[in-house]
Amino acid sequence: MLVVDGHLDLAMNALQLNRDLLTSAHTIRSNELGTPGVGRAQGSVALPDMRRGKVAVSFATVFARSSGQAVAHRDYASPTQAYAIAQAHLAYYRALESAGHVRILEDNASLTAHMRQWEEWDSGEIAGDGPPLGLVIAMEGADPLLTPESIEEWHSAGVRIASVSHDGVGRFAGGAGSAVGITPLGARLLPMMARLGVVLDLSHASDRTFDDALQLFPGPVLASHSNCRSLIPHPRLLTDRQLSAIVERNGVVGVSMTGWQLRPGRRVGRSDEPRASLADFIDHIDHICQLAGNALQVGIGSNLAAALAREDYPVDIDTISDLQAVSGALAARGYSDADVSAVMHGNWLRLLDDAWGR
């Protein structure tokens, strides 16, 4: 079953963690034995594993914060620096594309042709290792934009999805855990995004930003990697009201595989606490489906490349290739074949199709 994954920080792994994603996750692990740092020698994502997991399309992030609280290799001392790092992320995807490993998808024609090729390969009609992996470029947090208007330049360069903030207070909006909403810069950005057809990603938005953004942004919305706050009480997750608001806009919510977003009481890096499982993951998918009244507004946003340790992902997931297990778990929970394929890929594809059809 083909998979679309709504959130993978591939370039951050390559450029900030120095992982060669052309080699398998297991190879990278062995190269990192003895390297200090969270999640080292425990990565779950690389291109060969994505291929094995039939991840035909993923939303690949360009990510560099500049919130005023500098953090090495993550939150930069000036927007100029964040801009350049995000450009490097984009250059990585372009370099992978020129080497034939990936295909950057920017419109409906390329998406349709891409999916047809993957389906033919999946059904055995064409041989080989499979077509290039499809990437939709997503900017996570708008801090790399030097001005709101420069989103146009990034759109021309391939960015098709953008969120306004990461955690904390960014230049364009307050993120999860802050009381800040859309800033004046953000209020200039959102209409520009809508005009260009850039999809708004609501993951990491603060509650105020969420409401402000829905008011200011008339275009298509999604939450690339956010779970249900009614199951895990944390401001990073979406309340039932917020989930319903996304459903009302015919958006899609990508359910994340980070353990702390899945299992109540599980905290990051706490080996002493029980690990999350695929069953917890299905609980979140099911909660959203019950709320929506159908299985059309939810997808996978694994976030498996977030540089966490393996123990902070479900116990039954070793690498991203194990996303293939999600379909069976859904079927076991009573989901019909049509609903399973909707969750595995159909819903994300419909959203892109709608957004790009305009």
Next chain:
Amino acid sequence: MIIVDGHLDLALNALQGNRDLTVSAYETRIAEFGRVGKGMAQGTVALPEMRQGRVALSFAVLTARSTGCVAPHMDFASAVQADASAHGHLAYYRALEAEGHARLITDRQQLDHHIFAWHQWEQLADGVPAHADMPPLGFVVLMESADPVLAPDRLEVWWDEGLRIIGPAHFGSGRYAGGTGSEQGLTPMGRELLAEMDRLGFILDLTHLSDASFWEALERFEGPVLASHSNCRTLVPNQRQFGDSQIAAVVERGGVVGVLLGCSDLVADWVVGARHNGAVTMRAVVDHIEHACSVAGDALHVAIGTDLDGGVGRDEFPRDLDTIADLQSLPRLLQERGFSAGDVDNVMHGNWLRCLRGAWSSPAAARQVDG
């Protein structure tokens, strides 16, 4: 006195070191206070200090190795990653340009215009403390280690993006050539790279090449050469520096050698990171300039390529230099050593400018301009 500096790793400091170069080096020292790491809270380079030091032009570096010896943020596990990281460096310079801080210089006309503007400013500014109408800082983009170039036939794209000078290797055995600490020569791909550099009109930076790579590159490459930051092996006997025959070979080609300021490159007995090194002053820089000039037989082939932001801090540079602004002490020290006023000008900026003008008036450069 305006200064041309042949080697600054600005983007590496901004993107891997997370330094906002638009604020002063002193502000960054305070921001980094208490942080652990090589050179932390001891930075010497930022754009305000470059302006204060009148560094009108510098060779601004893109650096991202992929030698197979992985090192975080420096030596990448694949060429694709190095390509992307170097593109980040270039994007940083372009963004500084868009914000009015810098100007990327890629041809003779831009160079002449830029230097004219600086001379004009300097005439007006002397005696006036305000720096109000100072022109932007000029950058000529230099790639240190060609590892980010995915294949020699991709070089034209880099040319179009503004790259003008390439040093094929850095430390270790790179994809194109053996560098410092290696005895490897050019690789087969390195030979193709040099041919393509010649075709497009690139300048070859010989710094950091292994001896084997140095001599083979000089023999194969027909275009203009320089050494952006290399000192004299006679004074500091290690492979990182140039022997007299190497300096003479660069001079014979009309090239220029930039003298660097790291104490371990200035004196033979300096131990990097040690607490009890002897006193090294800017006079040691003059020692290298003087020696290289004596090999050359004139003062037309030596300049400075400070490398002041190459990953170490203030304590690894001469004690009478605090920031890059203090480069302004060099003219006086050169005069004290007997350099004529004209020779001082040449060392401080004239030689690099002549080197660039020569390179950009060459047949290959003319072909580029004609399109």
